[in-house]
Amino acid sequence: MQTAALTTLSNEVASIAKQASQSTVAFRHRGRWFSGFYWRTDVIATAAELVRVKSSENIAVLTPSQENVEGTLIGQDLSTDLALIRVKSTAHAVSARSSPGPSLGDAVVAAGRSPDGPTCAVGFVGLAGGAWRSMRGGDISARIWLDIRMMPHAEGSAVFDAQGSFIGMAIYGPRRRVLVIPSDTIAFAAASLRSRYVPLPIWRC
Numbered sequence: 001m002q003t004a005a006l007t008t009l010s011n012e013v014a015s016i017a018k019q020a021s022q023s024t025v026a027f028r029h030r031g032r033w034f035s036g037f038y039w040r041t042d043v044i045a046t047a048a049e050l051v052r053v054k055s056s057e058n059i060a061v062l063t064p065s066q067e068n069v070e071g072t073l074i075g076q077d078l079s080t081d082l083a084l085i086r087v088k089s090t091a092h093a094v095s096a097r098s099s100p101g102p103s104l105g106d107a108v109v110a111a112g113r114s115p116d117g118p119t120c121a122v123g124f125v126g127l128a129g130g131a132w133r134s135m136r137g138g139d140i141s142a143r144i145w146l147d148i149r150m151m152p153h154a155e156g157s158a159v160f161d162a163q164g165s166f167i168g169m170a171i172y173g174p175r176r177r178v179l180v181i182p183s184d185t186i187a188f189a190a191a192s193l194r195s196r197y198v199p200l201p202i203w204r205c
Helices: 002-021 183-196
Strands: 024-029 032-040 043-047 058-062 068-077 082-087 107-114 117-129 143-147 158-161 166-172 178-182
Touching (some): 002 107, 002 117, 002 158, 024 043, 043 166, 058 082, 068 183, 082 183, 107 166, 166 183
Parallel strands (some): 024 107
Antiparallel strands (some): 024 032, 024 058, 058 068, 068 082, 117 143, 143 178, 166 178
């Protein structure tokens, strides 16, 4: 019975990781790798703290098909640690859960991407608390800590629950604690960034 349970668990994690790999990307920027994910089919989300370009400037992206493309920064909200990047190469967007946020002890999968391909880490919700305000003044809808080992390249990963639904973005907090920026906080900040985005004009001769 124990072997069957482990096999079931292994298969479920592998299924979530495979599904997630269709949405994850990698960035190489200023000498380091980090992760992101398709928030919309043509818009990628990642951790703003890691993106050091100006609005409408380009950044290199490694897509789910391991294709190198250029993305354009839409904007950054450092208070919620969210950056949005528009790309011409489309992919599957993550799908957020409609039920309440994760509970203490829930199993999670953090899906990122390295230069060698998609990656995942499995862990648990170590704390599920109420709303809080970041040191930069951002309103975060829930305080979620993960008991998980996350490699440096995986910061900006998409986090999924045991049903494969997107629950937020994994970032490093103080003392390298892994925090989650919840999906509803991302949705609110993303809507604000996209409403302020003005693309550069295309000049024609």
